[in-house]
Amino acid sequence: MGRLTGGDPSLLRRINSAVVLHALRTATATAPGAAAPDAASLTDLVRVTGLSRPTVEGVVDGLIAGGLVVEAPAEEGEVRRQGRPARRYRFRAEAGHLLGIEIGAHRVAALLADLDGRLMGSAERPVSPDAEAEERLDRVRSAVTELLRRQGVARGSLRAVGVATPGIIAADGSIRLCTALPGWTGLPLGERLKRSFRCPVLVENDANAAAVAEHWKGAAAGSGDVVFVLAGLSPGAGALIAGRLHRGFGGAAGEIGALHLLGREATPEEVLSTTGEPLHPLDEAQVARVFALARDGDRQAREAVGRFIRRLVHDVAALVLALDPEVVVVGGWASGLDGVLGPLRDELSRYCLRPPQVAQSLLGEAAVAIGALRLALDHVEKELFAVESTVTARR
Template sequence: MRHQSGDASLLRRLNSSAILRILREADVATLTELARAARVSRPTVEVIIEELLADGWAEECDDEPGDRQRGRPARRFRFRASAGHVVGVGVGHSSVRAMVADLNGTIVAVRKQPLPLNTPADERLDAIVELVSLVTGEADLDVRQVSAVGVGTTGVVNEAGQVVKSIALPGWTGLDLQALLAARIPAPVAVENDMRLAVLAEHWRGAARSCDNVVYLFTGDRIGMGLLIGGVPYRGAHAASGEIGKQPNDNWVAFRHVMDYAMSAEPGELRSSRQSAEFAIARARTGDERAQEAVREFAWGLAAGLITVVNPLDPEMVVIGGALSMAGDLLVQPIQERLDEYCLYPPRVVASALGSECITLGSVRLALNHAERTLFTMPG
């Protein structure tokens, strides 16, 4: 948006930001509708719209069929989402994922880079920077054209984007991730805990779009939890919300039954807790009764932990996410039964449909939030 000087310039920039925000929320609007919503005169809107058109932030809609037959139609305008783009990055144990989205959140490019489990911190940082460059290139963009880059990572992440503690990624504890990435990526960078971004993604694009109080349970190689309270991801006193922590001997009690089943079914195969659960789930789907019982016990173990959170927080919904969400009703139904039995106000339990993309989508939403604050709140 264009700059002028003095008080008139500030007022014009404030009005421009307001009209641009209204235009984005309205889908399509006429000059009269914009003037009414922004509470400014129509001539003021006309001048601002011409500037927004010239700068590429707005576009004029084509006439609808029949408009010419009714005489001269009112000019209609819409927000031009492709005027800006953001990048979301999900940093996992064994891979880094990235997405590019326009300012309406439409995904225009996706890329994934596998990584060895014990990748050193400096190499993981290199992979993130390289992937941001590659995925923006796939979207026919230069990284310098990106409005913001959001990054989701496991660990305790403070408001400055520093990883205070991490038990999952080697060399990650104490890393000033946001500053390190900002020094190498020529775009604004925001870093957040992955579980908080996962529940944000569910609220934005997933099962929890109509809910403001949600518990998100991540099931995979580890157990994590994201909390949405009043429509906002909960951070906690030490920004540690979402990190359940390390278990003795890396043994999650809830996995015991599926691990015992997998070992008894194929004694020669060594499987991780997640692999054991996936094995039992696959066998359960074929009708194996012992596998079905093991999966049910696994679900009840997850429910036991959820009850201690659900009763005091009183959420509307529990979303089962992560790699094991593909189990669907094999997990959802027994968890729902337990919550129905033991919770004062049982929330609805659903399986996430976002799958492995949840954290990356949450990172896109984080980047969009940053871009929107700049575009619609701070005049300039």
């Protein structure tokens, strides 16, 4: 943090506010299953922050006026024992809300949470893989409207919206390239969705979002160096390095589905074919059928599954050799098909100098939407609690 000269009292107030609010939120976080959050006294906050009592009192009064903090009622037993008890305060997680939205080939899904990231509700809409962009966006708006209405949350209460979708995402939230969704390439998705919300909209690649989710609440919790593989017909991957999402210079990091273009001409339709002709239609139902035939001993299906797994292993090994992650998490529809994780572990042991742990996603199909929600929460936490960003913004 930069050295403060005392010449900017408004900056000092903002820093003190961020410090006190963060301490209060941490001290009053609700444990899972608890009926209500605990509260912190002024004495608690003075001890944790190191600020003077008058400073803490002034900051708390300002936070109450801003709606982010509320005085907690004293418990009846405490009043009987002590007379007038010390005033106690809690962070109002209900003061705002967050949305995490997944826009995929077969569905759109929305998750609603409070400012502590606690899930309040969800909504989902099916959509055809062949649907045009406008129809897909209409499904998003419909799902969000239903979710907010059902939970009794005003749209103006939203503090941030995270959106995850296939494709290479530019910094402004537009889709540079997407082969999975019709009409998606070139779509200014962030700009389009901002018309529906009065808050920041953060657009991210779906595999990147899933990597964030697994690091937050899934199979990679506690691991800083993570590769998440969204194992589908054209696999994608997201990576965290030292706990931070790695997007690459142009947002295209992890697009391992394009590796077959480098001297491997066989398309996914050819790789999974059991007849010598390209598999058609190439969809999840057809692929699941091929895997089922392989389990039943069909020779051609087993050969097709073998080709699919070898390609997936080669694609993942390229990332593992480049990034040396602690753990590789496999998600997407292929993670639910038999025969993927075992060969992946075995082959990575052969190819990689230090084989990583290989785990199946704990979040399943919810990983992408949960990651989008986490990105919205990260934005709000930085806005409310990050002292460093407050200083940097004023330099």
